Amino acid sequence: MTTGLLTFLVLILIAIAIWQLTKIFDLSQAKADNSQVANDKDNNINGYLMMGFLMFIYAITIISFWKWGDLPLIGNSASEHGSSVDTLMIISMVLIFFVQTVTQALLHYFAYKYRGEKGRKALYYADNDKLEFIWTIIPVITLAGLILYGLFTWNEIMDVNMDDDPIVVELYAQQFNWKARYAGEDNVLGKANVRLIDLGDNPNILGLDREDKYAQDDIITQELHLPVGRKVVFKMRSQDVLHSAYMPHFRMQMNCVPGMITEFAMTPTKTTAEMRETPKIVNKVSRINSIRAAKSKELAAKGEEALEPYEFDFLLLCNKICGESHYNMQMKVIVESQEDYDKWIAAQETFGK
Amino acid sequence: MIAKQYLITGIIMGVIGIMMSIFFRMQIAWPKESFTIFEIFLGNWAPDGVLSADKYLALVTIHGTIMVFFVLTAGLSGTFSNLLIPLQIGARDMASGFLNMVSYWLFFISSVIMVLSLFVEGGAASSGWTIYPPLSAVPEAIPGSGLGMTLWLVSMSIFIASSLLGSLNYIVTVINLRTKGMSMTRLPLTIWAFFVTAIIGVISFPVLLSAALLLVFDRSFGTSFYLSDIFIQGEVLHYQGGSPVLFEHLFWFLGHPEVYIVLLPALGITSEIIATNSRKPIFGYRAMVASILAIAFLSTIVWGHHMFISGMNPFLGSVFTFTTLLIAIPSAVKAFNYITTLWKGNLQMNPAMLFSIGLVSTFITGGLTGIILGDSTLDINVHDTYFVVAHFHLVMGISALYGLFAGVYHWFPKMFGRMMNKNLGYIHFWVTAVCAYGVFFPMHFIGMAGLPRRYYTNSEFPLFDDLADVNVVITLFAIIGGVFQLVFLYNFFSSIFYGKKATQNPWRSNTLEWTTPVEHIHGNWPGEIPHVHRWAYDYSKPGHDEDFVPQTVPMKEGEEELHH
Numbered sequence: 035m036t037t038g039l040l041t042f043l044v045l046i047l048i049a050i051a052i053w054q055l056t057k058i059f060d061l062s063q064a065k066a067d068n069s070q071v072a073n074d075k076d077n078n079i080n081g082y083l084m085m086g087f088l089m090f091i092y093a094i095t096i097i098s099f100w101k102w103g104d105l106p107l108i109g110n111s112a113s114e115h116g117s118s119v120d121t122l123m124i125i126s127m128v129l130i131f132f133v134q135t136v137t138q139a140l141l142h143y144f145a146y147k148y149r150g151e152k153g154r155k156a157l158y159y160a161d162n163d164k165l166e167f168i169w170t171i172i173p174v175i176t177l178a179g180l181i182l183y184g185l186f187t188w189n190e191i192m193d194v195n196m197d198d199d200p201i202v203v204e205l206y207a208q209q210f211n212w213k214a215r216y217a218g219e220d221n222v223l224g225k226a227n228v229r230l231i232d233l234g235d236n237p238n239i240l241g242l243d244r245e246d247k248y249a250q251d252d253i254i255t256q257e258l259h260l261p262v263g264r265k266v267v268f269k270m271r272s273q274d275v276l277h278s279a280y281m282p283h284f285r286m287q288m289n290c291v292p293g294m295i296t297e298f299a300m301t302p303t304k305t306t307a308e309m310r311e312t313p314k315i316v317n318k319v320s321r322i323n324s325i326r327a328a329k330s331k332e333l334a335a336k337g338e339e340a341l342e343p344y345e346f347d348f349l350l351l352c353n354k355i356c357g358e359s360h361y362n363m364q365m366k367v368i369v370e371s372q373e374d375y376d377k378w379i380a381a382q383e384t385f386g387k
Numbered sequence: 388m389i390a391k392q393y394l395i396t397g398i399i400m401g402v403i404g405i406m407m408s409i410f411f412r413m414q415i416a417w418p419k420e421s422f423t424i425f426e427i428f429l430g431n432w433a434p435d436g437v438l439s440a441d442k443y444l445a446l447v448t449i450h451g452t453i454m455v456f457f458v459l460t461a462g463l464s465g466t467f468s469n470l471l472i473p474l475q476i477g478a479r480d481m482a483s484g485f486l487n488m489v490s491y492w493l494f495f496i497s498s499v500i501m502v503l504s505l506f507v508e509g510g511a512a513s514s515g516w517t518i519y520p521p522l523s524a525v526p527e528a529i530p531g532s533g534l535g536m537t538l539w540l541v542s543m544s545i546f547i548a549s550s551l552l553g554s555l556n557y558i559v560t561v562i563n564l565r566t567k568g569m570s571m572t573r574l575p576l577t578i579w580a581f582f583v584t585a586i587i588g589v590i591s592f593p594v595l596l597s598a599a600l601l602l603v604f605d606r607s608f609g610t611s612f613y614l615s616d617i618f619i620q621g622e623v624l625h626y627q628g629g630s631p632v633l634f635e636h637l638f639w640f641l642g643h644p645e646v647y648i649v650l651l652p653a654l655g656i657t658s659e660i661i662a663t664n665s666r667k668p669i670f671g672y673r674a675m676v677a678s679i680l681a682i683a684f685l686s687t688i689v690w691g692h693h694m695f696i697s698g699m700n701p702f703l704g705s706v707f708t709f710t711t712l713l714i715a716i717p718s719a720v721k722a723f724n725y726i727t728t729l730w731k732g733n734l735q736m737n738p739a740m741l742f743s744i745g746l747v748s749t750f751i752t753g754g755l756t757g758i759i760l761g762d763s764t765l766d767i768n769v770h771d772t773y774f775v776v777a778h779f780h781l782v783m784g785i786s787a788l789y790g791l792f793a794g795v796y797h798w799f800p801k802m803f804g805r806m807m808n809k810n811l812g813y814i815h816f817w818v819t820a821v822c823a824y825g826v827f828f829p830m831h832f833i834g835m836a837g838l839p840r841r842y843y844t845n846s847e848f849p850l851f852d853d854l855a856d857v858n859v860v861i862t863l864f865a866i867i868g869g870v871f872q873l874v875f876l877y878n879f880f881s882s883i884f885y886g887k888k889a890t891q892n893p894w895r896s897n898t899l900e901w902t903t904p905v906e907h908i909h910g911n912w913p914g915e916i917p918h919v920h921r922w923a924y925d926y927s928k929p930g931h932d933e934d935f936v937p938q939t940v941p942m943k944e945g946e947e948e949l950h951h
Contacts, residue, residue, distance in 0.1 A: 045424065045427075049873065052873050053877055056811060056874050056877045057877065059810070060810075060811060060877075060881065069806075069893075070806035070808060070809045070886075070887055071735075071737060071806075071809070071893055072735045072736045072737045072740075072809060076737075076813070077734065077736045080741060080813065081736065083817060087748075090821060090824070091748070091752075091824060094824055094828050094829075098829050098831075102832040102857055103832075105832045105833065105835065105836040105853070105854065105857075106832060106835030106836055107836060107837050108835065118764075119764055119765065119767065119768060122762070122765060123759070126758055126759050126762065126765065130755040130758060134751065134752060134755055137723075137751050138748060140726050141725075141726050141744065141747055141748060141751070142748070144726060144729040145734060145744050148665070148729060148730065148732045148733065149736060150666070150734045150736065154733050155927050156665060156667040156731060156732045156934065157667065157730075157731035158926075158928050158929055159667065159668070159670065159727075159731065160668040160669075160670065160671075160924065160949055161670070161671055161949070162670075166671050166674050166720065166723075166724075169720065169723045170716060170719075170720055173715060177712045177713070177715055177716065177758075180712065180762065181708060181712050181762075184763065184764045185705050185709070188701065188704060188708065188763045188764045189705065191767070192701035192704070193701075228616045228617065229623050233621060241618070273617070273618045273619075274521065274619045275521045275525070275528050276521070278770075278771060280771075280837075282837030285767055285768045286768075287696050287767050287768065287770055288696050289696055289697050289698050291630070291631055292521055292615060292616050292617050292631065293614070293615025293617075293628075293629065293630055293631070294615075294698060296698035318853065321853050322852045326852060341849075344849040344850075346850075349848070351837075351839060352839075353770070353771045353772070353839040354519075354771060355444065355514060355519075357522060357529045358440045358441040358444070358529060360444075360841060360842065360843070361842035361843040362847040364847070364848065
């Protein structure tokens with residue numbers, strides 16, 4: 035309570051201090067030119083500051099790229115469609131940075147170059163149809179290109195069909211965890227409805243229809259195993275609120291909506307083991323582990339347990355606000371060879387059993 | 388008077404909204420740490436000074452609601468539409484003074500209810516400012532969806548009524564009460580922006596009202612508009628047949644135009660201030676009006692880009708990608724026209740001018756990333772990550788806030804008859820400008836690293852451990868930026884009482900509001916209403932001695948009016 039009061043007083047004091055400093059600053063201005071309208075000196079200073087600010091924008095861009103440039107998930111995708119998403123991303127990014135660099139330069143340079151001066155007269159220049167036509171038509175053409183490329187990719191990704199013998203997996207969301215349901219040998223998911231959920235002695239946690247013959251061989255798991263190179267058709271379901279099945283490394287995301295089934299199809303191209311070997315992930319893991327090691331030292335000094343070293347795994351995250359523990363709703367995703375997958379799935383219990 | 392009421396209410400709400408953002412940024416940077424300041428301001432939302440997980444979501448939700456609706460819709464549009472529409476078109480007052488008063492007091496009541504909702508059992512609404520059901524509909528899902536959510540809905544319904552009354556009044560006033568000579572093509576761009584904003588508001592706000600009413604029905608009267616097949620806390624709820632996607636459609640049918648309801652007035656204010664302070668006509672007046680109209684039209688048919696991965700038919704996604712990227716065209720035209728207006732100008736660096744230039748800068752930076760988010764393919768991986776947070780804060784949050792500040796600095800003499808201190812204005816601008824980029828630029832990177840928004844802490848994922856230092860940097864910039872708004876508050880309130888007395892036309896501007904006496908009088912002009920003889924942008928016109936020619940000055944013999 036006393037520390038609370040003390041902090042409160044300190045806060046008030048800081049606020050008063052800033053207020054008073056501002057006031058002193060304010061009063062000290064009184065004798066100078068007091069019109070409060072910018073004069074040549076102000077124009078000059080702020081003109082130069084505009085150039086300075088342009089430098090600041092470039093600096094923060096460069097620093098961000100230098101320090102955090104390898105954070106973005108671009109390149110090194112682990113799914114088939116992921117690489118075309120990345121290509122489009124790179125094209126768009128290059129375009130954006132080009133336009134950003136040029137327009138910010140023009141804006142701030144003009145602000146500096148044409149800073150006001152007593153007695154100078156601005157150019158009376160109100161219209162130029164040709165110029166305006168040019169900078170309307172250039173975005174039109176560029177955007178048309180982007181739109182076309184984007185839409186082709188989008189249609190390809192979103193065309194969820196049963197070609198190429200995919201495996202069918204249901205991703206089932208609830209506050210605050212995920213379950214996976216494999217369609218089993220018949221590769222058809224049994225019917226299900228939340229009204230059939232039974233948490234009793236003979237549990238039926240996903241509400242499968244016990245009478246449905248397709249449901250008998252369904253397999254419910256806590257981990258998502260996928261064979262590499264084989265197309266997966268995901269069917270998403272949620273039992274309570276909106277969730278979103280987000281697997282960033284596969285460039286995949288789809289909302290899980292109570293009352294309907296949503297879909298997404300993709301083909302993993304790298305096993306977990308292969309992904310761990312890629313230079314990007316190797317770098318990331320070593321960076322994270324040095325951070326964790328430093329933190330562990332701190333914890334050890336306080337007599338607490340050290341953090342486990344991090345090993346990369348694909349993850350399924352929830353990416354739609356879903357309640358109190360939204361921040362910790364995850365499932366491990368393991369991509370492995372067809373044989374390993376077959377072995378794993380054979381060891382799981384079917385629903386009908 | 389009503390403008391001042393709107394502005395001051397908006398400022399108070401803004402202080403609350405910004406403080407909330409600092410609190411939750413502190414939690415993200417230093418997760419689960421105990422802060423005494425939390426104990427003081429958040430009380431039992433932060434037992435022992437540690438912010439609790441569901442109250443983190445409440446803070447995020449109410450921050451969004453307050454900033455979007457109460458500060459940037461009512462505070463910005465409400466203030467400057469009420470102030471400038473009658474003054475700049477040459478009217479004695481708004482068409483209906485009564486509607487005007489009702490609209491302010493409804494806004495005031497809704498603000499009070501929204502603030503009260505922070506103190507009720509279960510806490511304030513916590514399902515994000517987009518209040519997607521079922522999370523917002525089922526109290527079992529999160530404590531904030533109890534009484535807090537009910538009050539949110541009541542408050543917003545009243546807010547919508549207020550906004551509609553205001554908008555109708557603006558539209559009628561602009562159409563009917565223009566003075567002699569003030570043709571639509573001579574209107575200042577501020578008025579064009581307010582006028583079109585009001586029209587978008589009238590078209591889209593009722594849809595939000597219906598969305599909210601149906602949600603009230605689902606919550607309180609057992610209907611199933613948005614809800615179906617829900618099993619929660621061991622029980623099946625009776626709802627059957629509804630769809631949350633319907634709510635998303637209805638919400639974003641307002642939600643997207645809302646972005647432009649917030650932004651267009653800021654752009655209008657910027658147009659006016661950049662022209663005045665460049666001592667140059669705004670470049671491409673007709674193109675500016677055309678792009679306002681184009682943006683307004685397109686803004687009502689792009690809402691689906693918030694829903695690419697909602698489970699909506701992917702074909703619709705294609706359509707919305709197409710319309711969304713189209714909106715980049717008028718936006719680009721506006722940005723280019725602002726830049727050209729500066730070219731060969733004689734720039735008077737008043738604080739309002741700095742904020743206007745700052746607006747163009749953040750509008751470009753934030754707008755460009757819209758090209759990524761508007762593309763359904765790219766949206767898959769950055770949807771609902773911090774990339775989105777960075778994008779919309781720059782393009783509508785910060786930009787509109789700059790528009791608000793620019794307007795306050797520029798029209799303070801009109802509202803209060805006194806000047807604000809320019810040097811404090813400069814400090815305010817430069818610190819804010821640096822901090823705004825410091826907060827939101829690095830945020831793009833953690834978003835592209837796949838970090839979802841609305842996570843109470845990222846420490847449950849070792850995958851995100853290397854993002855922790857970026858988050859600390861962001862939070863530090865946010866705290867500095869937030870604290871320096873005190874400079875503005877001081878400047879604002881002390882200038883009301885002690886500021887230097889203003890002259891009649893301190894910025895040497897052309898528009899009609901500067902022909903009224905400094906001290907506000909009833910009916911705006913003491914004698915006849917002035918007649919208008921030219922457009923608002925005859926700055927530095929050859930053949931005139933001064934570098935500005937007010938709209939009331941008749942054409943000289945042989946002088947040509949620009950054809951527009």
